[in-house]
Amino acid sequence: MADPRSLELKLESKVDSVDAAELIVQGLAREAGHPEDEIDHLGMAVRESMVNAVTHGNGYSAEKWVYFSARVEKDGGLRVGIRDEGEGFEPRGVPDPTAPENLLKTSGRGLLLMRALVDEFSVERAEPRGMQVTMFKKGPGAKRG
């Protein structure tokens, strides 16, 4: 049983915020008893999503915030939310980076990695603007589906 806890932060649009979010999530996952490789995976997914919010979303703007939230559930399940204040984008319009014609591109792999590294993932337009990413990693005791 994990101690349920949650936190919400308003973070600046810079790389230090990416590091901060990753360290926070890793710490919560470790406390909740997740195994080391799952902690790494969740940390990577959060890193990718924070990078997108800071760069593509907010364009490193000092006037725009990244809204970060993390919640540890009773069974150790961990839900992370990341919202930016950018223009937003159409996720279905993003090309598949594993398609042969895209394999040698130097970017475009972030969303693919996020989806692969957590148990549940969603990305949708937020109100009044920007994108909202939500990810969930099951508790350490939960059966993997």
Added chain:
Amino acid sequence: MADPRSLELKLESKVDSVDAAELIVQGLAREAGHPEDEIDHLGMAVRESMVNAVTHGNGYSAEKWVYFSARVEKDGGLRVGIRDEGEGFEPRGVPDPTAPENLLKTSGRGLLLMRALVDEFSVERAEPRGMQVTMFKKGPGAKRG
């Protein structure tokens, strides 16, 4: 040898920021190879200092920030800075909580704990206002003095 890295954050004056700072510092200390009990001690000291900045310093004000910084040195030494935007106070004026007449007070033990839990500690008035706390925990390989 630890990877030198550092981060600077502007945090809201609320309890979630206390938790965030503690988790970040614990994560950096763990990465830098500090032993578990030292990680706990550093985390506690950071927690106490953040609580003071958020409560006594900024009074939970939405208009005031806590400026948090952490730097991991090559040998794993970890320096943490916490600055608030409050009225400030005179550290020498704080009564000794271990004096018999203060032992049953329900508060006043934060600064004592911070000093005891890290290797170097300072608290001084900041410009243009507020207090600046700096703490340092030696790298895991460093001889304890």
Added chain:
Amino acid sequence: MSLNVGVREVDGVTIVDLAGRITLGDASSGKLRETVREILGKGAKKVILNLGDVSYIDSSGLGELVSTYTTASNQGAKVKLLNVQKKVQDLLQITKLYTVFDTFDNEADAVLSFS
């Protein structure tokens, strides 16, 4: 970050089992305070706080322990500590609160100490 509080009685001694963290800003401090007030209201004079599952405490939490102690004293009751983890023990040492609280590693000894 929650504190779980359970109450039981052994040989006329009220044992409060605490599990979790006692820190600023969560409901934990309120819960401890309220439970102790209730117990004292029912006339308890011998109280043991079992900290065996308290993994973390900060200076606010230490303040709560002291508050419990003085509230009890004012009503002629006594509070002792049981199963204090190393981490918490260190803090009692630094703050000299170990001079205020009787502490025990064994429940039977703690209960017997009241008679």
Added chain:
Amino acid sequence: MSLNVGVREVDGVTIVDLAGRITLGDASSGKLRETVREILGKGAKKVILNLGDVSYIDSSGLGELVSTYTTASNQGAKVKLLNVQKKVQDLLQITKLYTVFDTFDNEADAVLSFS
């Protein structure tokens, strides 16, 4: 969060030893790119990136590896990977980049594979 880069030659093959993290926002990506450009400038055609001490890579870092690969190809050179850690291997798998890079667990085998 730094990347250390060392270069050495074994039997006509240039081995680039990397240690640290390859992620967005630090100097690491630039360092790798610059080193590879320099090596290719000197006419190297056989390059091995030794990732044995690379503990962490993100999608920007993967982009850097791809960029190294294509820059080399454009100059008639070939890049292979050595000692890819499990964590990084997982990412190559997910992104199908394992189909782009020849990878080796053993330096001698990697060097021989060029002849």
